[in-house]
Amino acid sequence: MTTLFDAIDPRAFRSYVFWSAVLVFKMLMMSYLTGRKRFGRKVFANPEDAAMTGAREVRTDPEVERVRRAHQNDVENIPLFVAIGFLYLLTGPDVTLAVTLFRLVGIARIVHTLVYAVVVVRQPARMVAWFLAYIPTIYMTLATVVKG
Amino acid sequence: MTTLFDAIDPRAFRSYVFWSAVLVFKMLMMSYLTGRKRFGRKVFANPEDAAMTGAREVRTDPEVERVRRAHQNDVENIPLFVAIGFLYLLTGPDVTLAVTLFRLVGIARIVHTLVYAVVVVRQPARMVAWFLAYIPTIYMTLATVVKG
Amino acid sequence: MTTLFDAIDPRAFRSYVFWSAVLVFKMLMMSYLTGRKRFGRKVFANPEDAAMTGAREVRTDPEVERVRRAHQNDVENIPLFVAIGFLYLLTGPDVTLAVTLFRLVGIARIVHTLVYAVVVVRQPARMVAWFLAYIPTIYMTLATVVKG
Numbered sequence: 001m002t003t004l005f006d007a008i009d010p011r012a013f014r015s016y017v018f019w020s021a022v023l024v025f026k027m028l029m030m031s032y033l034t035g036r037k038r039f040g041r042k043v044f045a046n047p048e049d050a051a052m053t054g055a056r057e058v059r060t061d062p063e064v065e066r067v068r069r070a071h072q073n074d075v076e077n078i079p080l081f082v083a084i085g086f087l088y089l090l091t092g093p094d095v096t097l098a099v100t101l102f103r104l105v106g107i108a109r110i111v112h113t114l115v116y117a118v119v120v121v122r123q124p125a126r127m128v129a130w131f132l133a134y135i136p137t138i139y140m141t142l143a144t145v146v147k148g
Numbered sequence: 149m150t151t152l153f154d155a156i157d158p159r160a161f162r163s164y165v166f167w168s169a170v171l172v173f174k175m176l177m178m179s180y181l182t183g184r185k186r187f188g189r190k191v192f193a194n195p196e197d198a199a200m201t202g203a204r205e206v207r208t209d210p211e212v213e214r215v216r217r218a219h220q221n222d223v224e225n226i227p228l229f230v231a232i233g234f235l236y237l238l239t240g241p242d243v244t245l246a247v248t249l250f251r252l253v254g255i256a257r258i259v260h261t262l263v264y265a266v267v268v269v270r271q272p273a274r275m276v277a278w279f280l281a282y283i284p285t286i287y288m289t290l291a292t293v294v295k296g
Numbered sequence: 297m298t299t300l301f302d303a304i305d306p307r308a309f310r311s312y313v314f315w316s317a318v319l320v321f322k323m324l325m326m327s328y329l330t331g332r333k334r335f336g337r338k339v340f341a342n343p344e345d346a347a348m349t350g351a352r353e354v355r356t357d358p359e360v361e362r363v364r365r366a367h368q369n370d371v372e373n374i375p376l377f378v379a380i381g382f383l384y385l386l387t388g389p390d391v392t393l394a395v396t397l398f399r400l401v402g403i404a405r406i407v408h409t410l411v412y413a414v415v416v417v418r419q420p421a422r423m424v425a426w427f428l429a430y431i432p433t434i435y436m437t438l439a440t441v442v443k444g
Contacts, residue, residue, distance in 0.1 A: 004156055005153065005300065017440065021440040027372075027376060031430065051419070052419040069194070071372065079227040079379065080175060083172060141172050141173045153301065231379075232316075289317050289324060
């Protein structure tokens, strides 16, 4: 029954593992970025955190909220990519197509974070980056539903 | 060592892949739904988004927030279902039971979204739909902890 | 091509499955905890929920928000651990190291929830627990990127 996994091409799989790990790393960095902003601006969500740094109270801050929104967008998209990327590989897709889709999602999600939370570029920069990851993810999902 | 995956029954696995992909698709659609509500009502979370559409400022809106809460509920539950469904299959469960659990979670999560964010039905509709996905997920998780 | 999964050591894999399932269970419990707090304090986010219990309106509450923040921290970290733990195993890591990392993340995430949302301990308790799960997750991610 290990034949279940026979459809997985090693080259496509290696690309999947690489880009999944890169995006997991990128998403983990959002926690670090939030923490740095919180400590730098003394903006905390919990009284015990504020107490630790001598900040007087819990409050919100536009820069912290921006990083949190970028993080939340990762939360809504990256775990789904990692999950569906694996299931999509089981449908035995064309290797070049699969590798291209993984790369596209990987690069687009990195650009999405950069223009959202690091340099803040005018729209539609973020929207374009978001779509360039969203459309391939939708495609892989539908391909999996149909062929799965 | 590929025997690790020998416990996976192909019929149960096919059902798992299908319902996982369906729920990933459903969850991806929440982003689309949020975007449509945001543009339709000109309600944005970022100044650069508001600027793009001529909206004067960032603000919140009850309808947008409702879709976002439904999306967040997916975020809290669907990736866990996809993860634990796979691990549960490795414990070699009864095929009919496994297929039934996957179907139940799949259908209940779709109904949950419909009564939460599309038609807005009186409680306990949403609570019942939520439980009908939650209980099977808890069951699969505990079965995996015990037999894993 | 099932050789893709040959690098997975059964003992490391069993540890991975166990701790992943334990953390999925712990995270699922956050929904239960939120619900209990909401009903106990009659604090709801939706008018239809408030209507069901005779609460007059939707509102927020510090205790409910604290549980929700702990849950959100799980959302940001636990699915990534489950995903990267699996990919990390494919890189053929030292078994003792892998098992130690899984245990560390598992125990640290449980302690994180306890000191965040159950007993509320002074900082840096939560920060230390968070780091003791974060650092191993980062390590596994980078090991996967490099060797993947």
